[in-house]
Amino acid sequence: MGSKSMHRIRRRFAAVAAVAATAVAFVPAVSAVPAAAEPLPQEVCGPAAAGFARCFAEVDSRPSGGFGVRGAAGTTAGTALPDGYGPADLRSAYRLPATGGAEETIAVVDSGDAPNAEADLAVYRKTYGLAPCTTENGCFRKVNQRGDAKPLPPRDGDWPVETALDLDLASAACPQCKLLLVEGDDAQFASLGAAVDTAVGLGATIVSNSYGAPESSASGDFAAHYRHPGVAVLASSGDEGFAVPNAPAAYDSVVAVGGTSLVKAGNARGWTESAYHDATSGCSAWVGKPAWQTDPNCPGRTVADVSAVADPETGLAVYETTVETGWTVVGGTSASAPFVAGVIALAGHHDQYPDASRLYAHAAQLNDVVGGDNAGTQECGGDYLCTAVAGYDGPTGNGSPAGPAAF
Template sequence: MAVVIDGGLPTIESDLAAYSTKFGLPQCTVASGCLTIKYQGGQTISPGADQAEGTLDIETIHAVAPKAKLLLYNVQKSSNALATGPSEIIKTPGLKAINMSYGFDRNTASQFASLYANNPNHVALIAASGDNGHVPGSFPASYPGVIAVGGTVLNHGVETAWSGSGGGSTTYAEPAGQKAYGVPQANGKRAVPDVAAVSGTHMSIFYQGRWNGMVGTSVAAPIWTGIAALVNKQLTPDLIYSVAKQHPDAFRDITSGSNGSCGFQCTAQPGYDYITGLGTPKNFVKDVNAMP
């Protein structure tokens, strides 16, 4: 499982060690071969502005899939570096998923689209849908080959759509999986997000020697990246919609909450909606692994 993040994370090994100890997880270190750290360009990159983000990604994936090997790919501190980063590791042998808990400039997004379409090994490209509510066209989440992850809130065991969860229609053609599933009011366009996980409720991470609480769809994305390690197939957008159609119990359907005031596309409802997609994982891993 790979994580792409801008800037270096000099304390990631010690932070991950403390996190693993706290929650009874196996240790994952560079020395053991569980954790690999690479840098864009081959030279060490200085820390970025949001080191907590990369720490969140690594620790969350490790919590969901404790036996998975982790690749941390540090890229330069620029929007373009984040956009090109995944394509530079996508052909890594054995790689099942790339986590992208970030967004980049939509004005330049079209020039990078081909990089995300060039995915011969069907690596799961998993991206946060954004934290600004109904804002169609966040990238890389909006690319057709990417699994966009929206967000929910947990309150005393009740899960509702998170008001900040990004979503809406894009300018891209409706992918085959969404078309076969029957996304409502798609009008032939790719809909975002595809799925969801907790985002508006704080998730604990251990970062630079202390515990912190994190929120956002950048919490939700690595949950699904961890899930990609638990299924016995390559996690693709088409597979997700096929599972939803064949096994409705694979997802927890989120039916309340909103992320704006745009009517249907801003309101959670039964089935697919433009805030939480197909919903949050329920029996997803079991159902996928039982498929022929």
């Protein structure tokens, strides 16, 4: 990288530190969209107030969802399956076995109640031929942030879409895993952090968190909730492009999961991947450089560590009936975190994640994602912090799953 590009990077990091030092929450500006533009993916959760997180799920708002013309029941005309990638697609793309993980419990933490979560999950799993995962058979459990089945918190806006995405993607990666849904009273970091602690206390071996807010001087107050030796804790990197990194993804005890665009191809793998243009990457102004990260242009913790499909335009089929009317195509790094949680479950090494260091030691066993960037209007000179290059980079980390071996 040239000296001018490096100078731009350093100036940007100085600006990031200045913003983070004075703000408890950072709300990125929303760019104007030309009237004639194709509909953009819609954020499920709006900007978060100070002290709160927002979910990172994004719904593909195009009439076809990016996967052809929809039929009357929300399926593509002439096919039996919904629009969007399903479990078989993801097993093919990431070379995953159809079995494994039966002894693992994946917890997903979300804000507010998703009243139809179990019923919606049943439709998803039946549609794709996955075994039932229910309260009755002991596979599914839903509790509040204190671990009780009742009372459950009130619904929090459109968070049920996030909940459905989390449960469906964990199921897609690891159909035999048990699922624990822990619902925070609200989206305050204190509530969500308490829900993470509860998940671990109830026996979760892997905890997936598809939410966050730009880090700040207050972020450290909640870091302990995401540090549980013996349990793998994951967090979505976010969907703001190259920016201030989000907490909890920026914590050094968390596996930060970035995003890719996944497209079927005629190559040996059968698929190609590039950086998802909105996946958040960045250099932490508050968390020091972990010993297991050696990238040169960030003096602090760099986000992300690993990645998987996240682009709503190459998105996932999700079934949800509290907010939506059934099948829809959903993405965002909200999808990649629970999916990678399922891959960790398949590998069976959840106790080897006090941090993300395992994925650096086994980077050669991942798909190295090369191509695309998340720079948007920012200047980063093609640097690895915002561009998917050979080896480690910010948007996609060390790469995406190529089977469970790296995990």
